[in-house]
Amino acid sequence: GINLTKGLGAGALPDVGKGAAEESIDEIMEHIKDSHMLFITAGMGGGTGTGAAPVIAKAAREARAVVKDKGAKEKKILTVGVVTKPFGFEGVRRMRIAELGLEGLQKYVDTLIVIPNQNLFRIANEKTTFADAFQLGDNVLHIGIRGVTDLMIMPGLINLDFADIETVMSEMGKAMIGTGE
Template sequence: MALNITPPDISELKPRITVFGVGGAGGNAVNNMITAGLQGVDFVVANTDAQALTMSKAQRIVQMGTQVTQGLGAGSQPDVGAAAAEEVLDELRDHLLSGANMVFVTAGMGGGTGTGAAPVIAKIARDMGILTVGVVTKPFHFEGARRMRTAESGINELHKVVDTLLIIPNQNLFRVANEKTTFADAFAMADQVLYSGVACITDLMVKEGLINLDFADVRAVMREMGKAMMGTGEASGDKRALTAAEAAIANPLIDDSSMKGARGLLISITGGRD
């Protein structure tokens, strides 16, 4: 008698990851991630500015605060941004966040929409049991002391409602800039750092490698971990691995903090077969 043995069907259930861009800076960051080809994630953009939403490349967009702002933005007032997000709570919860395993909330701190709405959106996600990571920028010094104070207040609020918070001080970009760097170049560099902050985590889960991490591994490291820091390094030639690692540790774009006392560490290494 012949035995016909067939392997069982194996269902590969990949985590659903959503990148949620909030406000003008968050929307710009999402556009940059889409242009750069970030894989394995869903993109959502939320803004109070109707004109800015027309420029979005995201699959899903939501206009917040039509009653509060009439589509004209939050006017650099975080309380208006928060109220705008409150207007669309059901849509955020039932249609944009439902089914997600991990959510990155990305925004620029210091304005109205991102500063006010990002904590509201992050709280909804975390209350739904979604692993919630904030990836935000702090203003350049030339943007003024008032905007910096607003940003610090927004960061404190966001810190309370996310599992992990990655803060990128835009001012540190000038450590790698030169006399030919324009303001537009500086903001583009900030978008690139936001991309790196998200991609270095998502790539661990969605790209195949010699050593793979699954969502459970990432969740174990990032759940309820507070503030985080990020460094990236790239090198070629002799001693390239050591040079890249040293550059990542000494990355001038991270906040002025130390890895001493860190409770978790994620490392992503990409290279050729040699």
């Protein structure tokens, strides 16, 4: 959305994020058109993630990746949203925007994993800075995605391939992840 945003952010305005994604959708689709699986990660409650994520998810749902090794069989892109909700201190307005964005995203992803940033305070302490708290959120997003991909690529007790993951996650709706040490 370089024309709309002039290279800047969306200014916490989801309509600007949406417009920017729509403006750039051909370029975005060029990058994902041959994908079998797409993870859409976003921080919900602002402009870019809240506005752009549903646009990208919708385009991915409508796209068809041609699987060449099985003839001209068409197959949809398995789309997984892994997003964060705002911290409580970010305010009611930001949380409302996040909820509206989640409703829009839920319509187009096969599986939606929502990580409430507020829950990260359970693993933080009094010395955790705001920057550290946001980094914790990024780390949890990474762990969630890594958990799914590791099931397919890491040998272990449970060996799954993409078809197994697709069966479980296609049209799944909301999902949860858990971690432990």
